[in-house]
Amino acid sequence: MNTEELYEGIDDTQSITEKYLGLSLTRFLVLLIIVLGFGIYIGVLIYGTNSLEVLFGLQDYEEYLNSEIFRLKNENAQLQKEYFELKEISAQ
Numbered sequence: 001m002n003t004e005e006l007y008e009g010i011d012d013t014q015s016i017t018e019k020y021l022g023l024s025l026t027r028f029l030v031l032l033i034i035v036l037g038f039g040i041y042i043g044v045l046i047y048g049t050n051s052l053e054v055l056f057g058l059q060d061y062e063e064y065l066n067s068e069i070f071r072l073k074n075e076n077a078q079l080q081k082e083y084f085e086l087k088e089i090s091a092q
Contacts, residue, residue, distance in 0.1 A: 017028040045051070
């Protein structure tokens with residue numbers, strides 16, 4: 001048995017993707033492009049600039065609200081103190 005007879009027994013008509021995945025090369029490439037495109041799309045939705053801008057905007061707004069709460073609490077304490085002082089003066 002020579003080497004030509006050995007090679008004749010090998011089926012070389014199938015591509016690698018057909019052998020291992022059961023898909024033709026063109027279908028595999030189309031599917032690969034679709035999966036990569038979808039992955040990039042999801043990545044842009046989650047980690048894109050728009051999402052980061054919204055996140056940073058919300059963090060800034062949260063910081064603003066916390067400072068506003070602190071300011072209003074102090075103002076409320078001063079106004080209550082003034083109110084009770086006036087109430088005490090009017091009661092005398």
